[in-house]
Amino acid sequence: MAVAECSYRLLVLLAHGATVNQSGARRSGADARSDASRAIDGHGSGGGLRALLCRRGRHAAFGKLGAATMTRAVPRRLVIFGASNIVSDLFDCALANGMAPAKVVVHLPEAAGERDIPLAARIAALKGLCEAPQVQMLDEFQPAAGELYLLGPTTPTRANLAAELERRFSLRYHRLIHPTAYVSPLAKLGQGVFVGANSVIGPGACLGDHVFVNRGVTIGHDTHIGPYSRIQPGANLGGLSRIGRGVTVAIGATLLERLVIGDGAFVGAGAVATEDVPDGVLVLGIPARFKKTL
Ligand SMILES: CC(C)(COP(=O)(O)OP(=O)(O)OC[C@H]1O[C@@H](n2cnc3c(N)ncnc32)[C@H](O)[C@@H]1OP(=O)(O)O)[C@@H](O)C(=O)NCCC(=O)NCCS
Numbered sequence: 001m002a003v004a005e006c007s008y009r010l011l012v013l014l015a016h017g018a019t020v021n022q023s024g025a026r027r028s029g030a031d032a033r034s035d036a037s038r039a040i041d042g043h044g045s046g047g048g049l050r051a052l053l054c055r056r057g058r059h060a061a062f063g064k065l066g067a068a069t070m071t072r073a074v075p076r077r078l079v080i081f082g083a084s085n086i087v088s089d090l091f092d093c094a095l096a097n098g099m100a101p102a103k104v105v106v107h108l109p110e111a112a113g114e115r116d117i118p119l120a121a122r123i124a125a126l127k128g129l130c131e132a133p134q135v136q137m138l139d140e141f142q143p144a145a146g147e148l149y150l151l152g153p154t155t156p157t158r159a160n161l162a163a164e165l166e167r168r169f170s171l172r173y174h175r176l177i178h179p180t181a182y183v184s185p186l187a188k189l190g191q192g193v194f195v196g197a198n199s200v201i202g203p204g205a206c207l208g209d210h211v212f213v214n215r216g217v218t219i220g221h222d223t224h225i226g227p228y229s230r231i232q233p234g235a236n237l238g239g240l241s242r243i244g245r246g247v248t249v250a251i252g253a254t255l256l257e258r259l260v261i262g263d264g265a266f267v268g269a270g271a272v273a274t275e276d277v278p279d280g281v282l283v284l285g286i287p288a289r290f291k292k293t294l
Pocket residue numbers: 214232233249250251266267268269270271282284285
């Protein structure tokens with residue numbers, strides 16, 4: 001069977017929630033994530049197959065299948081609210097899950113910082129992988145069947161956007177988890193959680209709604225993270241900790257175990273937090289020290 005045809009059939013199975021027996025294979029992140037999702041909301045479909053596709057590099061074949069095939073095979077349409085520099089990671093993770101990023105709903109004027117990349121360029125980069133997602137203003141948006149929802153921005157404005165969407169539409173949000181992530185079946189994830197590539201969520205961990213876990217993060221066992229918090233690339237969080245709401249743990253930071261990090265706190269890039277951090281303060285350095293109140 002030609003690779004394209006084979007991949008298409010696999011995609012159709014995937015879209016209908018097929019599972020495959022991976023006898024003898026090491027338990028993958030996607031399998032565990034699938035189990036964890038089932039445990040939380042009764043979802044969980046095709047995680048094993050997705051893992052199989054990714055382990056063998058077959059997801060690269062999506063690009064060769066073309067947009068029409070992709071659309072036919074994948075009925076789930078991801079709608080992202082709010083564009084930010086992280087939107088390409090969301091596109092990437094959607095594609096790795098065999099899902100089409102269908103729409104970006106914009107709620108604010110686009111940031112045009114010197115080193116920002118415009119949304120149009122990020123969408124153009126999807127050429128050959130899937131149909132270009134539609135860009136729509138929030139005022140024009142109406143929910144439709146078959147859509148899965150996710151917040152785009154990871155800044156603290158994420159909570160404001162969620163409140164605005166709640167006021168208008170009362171949506172349920174999708175959990176988007178990269179197939180290379182490992183989520184313990186003993187972990188719990190709220191709605192709208194994102195877990196990036198190669199991140200590990202330990203047993204007993206509990207992530208509140210809309211927690212954003214970037215790439216290569218480890219969350220220790222039994223650590224709870226409040227809603228809207230973001231854990232940036234390469235951060236390591238020890239076990240048995242309580243991370244508040246709207247917290248940022250910046251790139252490469254380390255938190256020792258059994259810490260309490262207050263609501264709205266910010267642990268700066270590369271910091272090593274060795275003791276509790278109060279609400280709403282920035283700590284920096286090794287060991288992390290108070291820098292300012294936010
Ligand atoms: C917290 C952060 C934003 C800096 O905060 P800031 O208030 O803007 O800091 P400033 O740039 O004004 O610098 C203030 C001082 O702290 C120092 N500083 C800044 N960040 C620092 C860090 N992570 N560790 C140690 N010192 C730092 C600066 O050199 C400066 O020192 P000075 O007072 O001697 O001149 C930055 O450290 C950080 O963590 N950024 C997030 C990175 C990240 O995770 N990005 C996401 C990637 S996907």
